[in-house]
Amino acid sequence: MARTRPESRQRGRIEQRGNSLRVVLYAGTDPVTNRRSYLRETINGTDDAAWRRAENKLTEFRAHVIKQRSTASSVKLSYAIDEWLRTADIEQSTRDGYMGYIDRVIKPILGNTSVSKIGARDLENLYSQLRRCRKRCDGKPFIEKHKADSEHDCVVSKCEPHKCKPMAASTVRQIHSIISGVLDAAVRWEWISSNPAKIAKRPKQKAPEPDPPSPADAARLVEAAFEMSEDWGTLVWLVMTTGMRRAEVTGLRWSRVDLEAEVLEIRRTYVQSKGKGKEKDTKTHQMRRIALDSETVALLRAHKEHCREELAKVDVRLTDDMFVFMSARKADASVPYSPDAISRRYKKMAERLNPPIKTHIHALRHFSATELLTAGVDLRTVAGRLGHGGGGATTLRVYAAWVAASDRKAAELLGSRMPRIDRADTRR
Structure with a gap:
């Protein structure tokens, strides 16, 4: 006969279902959908050891619910994005750029996923796929079809084998920034307890390579x-x-x-x-x-x-x-x-x-900066003329090579003004 250890709705229950146990704990009402939310886990086996594992899992669930400030929401990421765009203070030009990434990449891929089910691994997998191919193909060869503007039929003359085109690291970082901003808002609105984008590894930022005209x-x-x-x-x-x-x-x-x-x-x-x-x-x-x-x-x-x-x-x-x-x-x-x-x-x-x-x-802006640094103008002054924040940190990061050259020039200048030392006198 199947055994069940009933508990109050707040304390949860363990049910025997065939050759396994199911742990169920009520986690409250979803703040967006107003539906009841449950945490569930299936434990293989029905022996005493399986029951002990089930009881440990139930204890873990209870601790998780207590730790949460509110119930984890099943709201979709697409809804969270729309709410974030509606409430965020973003410049229109920046917003227009965001919308391109959101409509082309983020919503088609993750839009129907609940914010509570998005993890750091999911984000890292997405970034890895985009860095390999922006269309996230499976690596197998196929014919890429181009559609006509009106009939949406394949234009045979334009069909050609697909060639993977990796997405630039800077673009993937921008996508990461948007997702992180949305999930930050979801944390503030108590839809989720933490932001997985904070720990997800994003592509490395390419070092600036200014190329000013001579x-x-x-x-x-x-x-x-x-x-x-x-x-x-x-x-x-x-x-x-x-x-x-x-x-x-x-x-x-x-x-x-x-x-x-x-x-x-x-x-x-x-x-x-x-x-x-x-x-x-x-x-x-x-x-x-x-x-x-x-x-x-x-x-x-x-x-x-x-x-x-x-x-x-x-x-x-x-x-x-x-x-x-x-x-x-x-x-x-x-x-x-x-x-x-x-x-x-x-x-x-x-x-x-x-x-x-x-x-x-x-590039003319780069020319102005590099010429001033090469001439020995101090970093803070150059940063001020360029409008860089951080007291020169941005200027140093972008124009590190020219700052090093300026530092070498300063060293030579200082050395030329020092008194000459008679090496014969130093040996006495």
């Missing part, structure tokens, strides 16, 4: 920019001499440029999302002031006068609230130069040079 190439770039137009040349020059980010130079207004004091302030940036532009805080949410050299001041004076003349042609007066680099599409200077347009124009200009320079405009 001084000779920088000169070629500036010359080509001024040949295109004075305005464009001034923009390229300013980025090169100040190390400003693309969004910072587009969001710069004349009210933040003090030509008399030869300094400019960076307080806001201008970004685009889905074709719409808007102003926002700087990347580090901090204001900074950058000193300008006399040549840069002269160029900005000439640029400001040119802007005043161009606006006068359409009966508009230049004001300090206008953008320094205005869009050609808006004669009243109410809209700045598009950040994406700057990148496209710079890339085309660099590729037209002979020989061509394959570089992004962000």
